[in-house]
Amino acid sequence: MKVQPVHRGMFSHPDFAGHETVSFVSDEASGLKAIIAVHDTTLGPALGGCRRWAYDGETAALKDVLRLSRGMTLKNAVAGLDLGGGKAVILSDGKEATPAMWHAFGRTVNRLGGDYITAEDVGTGQAAVDAIAEASEHVRGTSAKGLGDPSPYTAWGVFSGLKAAVKHALGTDSLDGLTIAVQGTGNVGADVARLAREDGARLILADIREAAVTALAQELDASVVAVDQIHAAKADVFAPCALGGALNAKTIPQLTARVVAGAANNQLDMPEDAARLAERGILYAPDFVINAGGVISIALAEAFPAQEAMRARVGELGTVLSDIFKAADAGEGTTDSIAVRMARARIAASRENRC
DSSP states (O other): OEEEOOOTTGGGOTTOOSOSEEEEEEETTTTEEEEEEEEEOSSSSEEOOEEEEOOSSHHHHHHHHHHHHHHHHHHHHHTTOSOEEEEEEEEOOSSOOOHHHHHHHHHHHHHTTTSEEBOOBTTBOHHHHHHHHTTOSOBOOOSSSTTSOOHHHHHHHHHHHHHHHHHHHHOOSOOTTOEEEEEOOSHHHHHHHHHHHHTTOEEEEEOSOHHHHHHHHHHHTOEEOOTTTGGGSSOSEEEEOSSSOOBSTTTGGGOOOSEEOOSOSSOBSSTTHHHHHHHTTOEEOOHHHHTTHHHHHHHTTTTOOSHHHHHHHHHTHHHHHHHHHHHHHTTSOOHHHHHHHHHHHHHHHHHHHHO
């Protein structure tokens, strides 16, 4: 196994944000090719999932892991966790991952000496996390410990935040009669859709997996549109629950929704997209706040071992978002910039306390 902690042009990379460590990993025996980025450990070890995806080359994977790891720093800080931010990505070759690959990844995590704690993410489910745990103790969300799959808690946090946004922007406590366009119906997106339907919402769904989204639409009496058209669908709420970059200079002018609240990471393609949304009068729930339910369930599993207690803790994200929305109304900045300041203030306070 080879671990290369440097990369040509890393410090000048547009998504490099003072990351503490970026490691490139290759294990020929198992076929593992991965990048692990530790962004900040001021608050504690860097917790963040391992994403396995068929990236269009190393450049795309590097961009993703740099952005995702920074997002985890912000997410963990705003969520009130004593954890830093990190992330791992595995470059998938389209073949099924083997236990040997997960074991190799676990050994790589060990080499970071506890600075990085891994967990599940897109392409890395419960079985994968359990396999990693056979080779490393620096993993959370295993079936043997904690509450298991964090996806339901991510969805609950998104639902709680979505309702807070709807109340703030539309003045209603219920989703009854509202239309929600859900982009991405994987584990989290599907659960968000189900929760919204139970609360009376009408649904428009989109996903690259045609059979899966069709089945969910039948279950929830929803309509289906193309993935590249869902953002422009006539709806009250747009919920991006797929991969990042859904909100950009092209899609934002086409939005009809007054609220954007979804589970995807890195929803803003560029930082200035937050201002574009605000200029159009669209209320944006910062992704790293609204989707923190999963990481909360992993980090605080021992403190909140009962499902209802954990749901209550995760539901507090709605209150956090309400405070952010009020600050934005008071002219303190975009919702995204306010949330970033909150995270940075907590990190800065921790640094000062060390002195």
